[in-house]
Amino acid sequence: MPELLLEMRGIGKSFSGQIVLEDVRLDLRAGETHVLAGENGAGKSTLMRILAGIYTEYAGTIALYGRETRFGSPQDAARQGISIIHQELSLIPSMTVSDNIFLAREQAGPAGWLRFQREREACAVLLDRLGVPVTPGAPVGAYSVGVQQSIEIAKALAFEARILVMDEPTSALTEPEVERLFTVMESLKRAGCGIIYISHKMEEIYRVADRITVLRDGRYIGTEERDRLPRETLVKWMIGRPMSEQIFRDAKAPGTPVLELTDFSVPDPGGRPRPAVDRVSFSLRRGEILGLAGLQGSGAEVLVNGLYGVYGRLTGGEIRVDGAPYRPGSPAHALRHGLALLSNDRKREGLVPSMSVIHNISLAALPRLSPGGLLREDLERRAAEALKEALHIRVAALTREVATLSGGNQQKVALAKCLETEPRVLLLNEPTRGVDVGAKHDIYALMNAWTASGIALVLITSEMPELLALSDRILALHQGRVTAAFDRGAATPEAVLAASMGSVKGNDYER
């Protein structure tokens, strides 16, 4: 039996009288990856904050390396070998890799001189061990998010961390970066570290986990070896009821064309010469879901952003909305023409965290909800109440700040904001990202309801089952060009992936 690094027993925590954790336990062995699973709001983050020393008031006990302990602060926890790799990276982009790694623990000589050279050498050794191709003297901001994440892990190791907590570390990574992360995790395990891994992705959970612990509604449900926990059981544990993994699409006969693109092009937002979207044409009809398949850099995201006017007028080609010519100009312009966009980054682009749920929902629809420029709280409240019901948004009061909601509920608020604009075409960029299983199925049901009411959807999602099950048609994009088109039922994961990777064989789309 490998060494037990961590043992949390009977952990409980409540905020303002509301119990968020009750009698939860979790242990971690040296050399294992322990996946912590549960829906949004199940208490995973709270448990990890206790472990990180952020919450110092809690019930229960924490034993570290066999000795009972109690952290007084996050620094205290870090000193004792616990390191959290955050979803949002905590590196300083303008500083060099080695300065970041040794931040606040600089190696200083007499008189406070910094020993840059020694730091850089130590840093190089560390990064080498992780197999990350990085120059210690280069600024962190020069590297991609995936590499930055590896740097953050290196920083944790420099702290001599033995317990690493990774909270959805792959959410912003490309496929090769994910692979590298998993390789790094393997080498960490071999070095005797334990990893607590939080994820919402089924494939990933079964890929990395040695053991899995499930929380639900702040309670401990169970812990099991990966191989002894079938997926159906895991889902059942997480949601408390058996749920079919089947995604249901209730496709009706589509109506008249509502969005027609002819040779639509968008220049690269980063300024590279090759256009990000290159002469894409399609026609979208009422009540239809068009899926856009593509890997990182395929141009799918740039396409919907370009349509929505995020890049202003810098687009080419012809667009018709309901038969009338449309030229992207600004988001406000797009909204007036019945287009709405759900961004894939709700924290940065989707919501105003300091505003209430009501005010977020009404924000994009204010021109309609405040006739004459006069705010009408009654109209806004009524609209928000209706959408809260329709989308099953769980919130104590609609006047709460959006920042206080869980991820899934925030996503629903972002969706509600789009819907309140009464769109004809809804552009959905990763509508289920960071959302728990229950909320996902809510969103699938809603997509069916919206199309039934005549709204047309453009769907971008990195989850293949979702794309295949929901889309009535799929366009595969590669480097800004359409490489294949599939009708419902004709698409297989392999074919779609192959087309997204640039292979056009077996398809006659290019004619």
Added chain:
Amino acid sequence: MNDNPRFDRLRRVLAQPFIRATLALVIILCLGALFNAEGSFFRWDAHRDMLRHISRYGILACGMTLVIITGGIDLAVGSVLGLVAVTSALFMIHWGWSPLVAVPLCLLVGLACGVTSGTLISRFRVQPFIATLAMMVFARGVAKYISGGRKISQGVETADGFVYLDFPGFFNFLNARILGDNVAVVTLVFLACAVGAGLLLARFRPGRYMYAVGGNEEAARLSGVAVAFTKTLAYAMSGLFAAIAGICQAAQETQGDPEAGGSYELTAIAIVVIGGTNLMGGRGSMALTLVGALTIGYLEKILSLNAVGEAGRLMLTGFIIVAAVLFQRSKR
């Protein structure tokens, strides 16, 4: 521990920014009652004079609240106040223009300053601190240029010797007290400004957009908010309020001093911050600023009633600003 529901309810009430700000004000008032300077604190004139004194700062703070809610800062308000004090004195004392012409022109001067700052910030992406710092220096320069560096007052030297001009009735009215000598007119001007800014924030679409822009500019833009217009509007309103304060300044000092308003912007920011409006933008309200104005006003009044000199007043005010902000944060 701390799970007692009664304790909890109290904590939730205390967590409301308005309650916190009011509590700070009440503490100051209690101090006033305690150190009442042989009862002077209990007489209405003390309060009336305090309100008169704080009015110009309060008017500036109205605009500052809008700007800070959008996530910006306006350092130019003191200089714009000085510039408008000069122009209004010039128009009405020296040139004898009717206020019907002079006042709109003066407001236009303030508005132009604000629109310029706002345009620099929203269209040319100059940082608010830099853009309004430049406007602060520039407006002071214009004030000195127009006035020739001298105070614009009733006394004028001409070829025939020294002439003493009439003081305009409009300035007399602004400087007067009404309602049985109980309220200064400038205080009513301040209240009107506060109500105006408050209504804009709470009842009109552009006000809501100011919160959205300050809370998350990118999300606001993607929601169809005209971000550049909203920001420019905030600075334009700030310039407008600075112009109103400038006219009041000229009336109260019976002259247009090109040096007037130096460091007033800092007092205005202090008022907004003591009220509890967040300097990061997105959170705050006009009601908070009103409480902040009263807090600063009473603090200074109580200190001067107790014959604390200017040196001591300034030092204590510094302390109180920090104390008020720490106090508000501890209740969160």
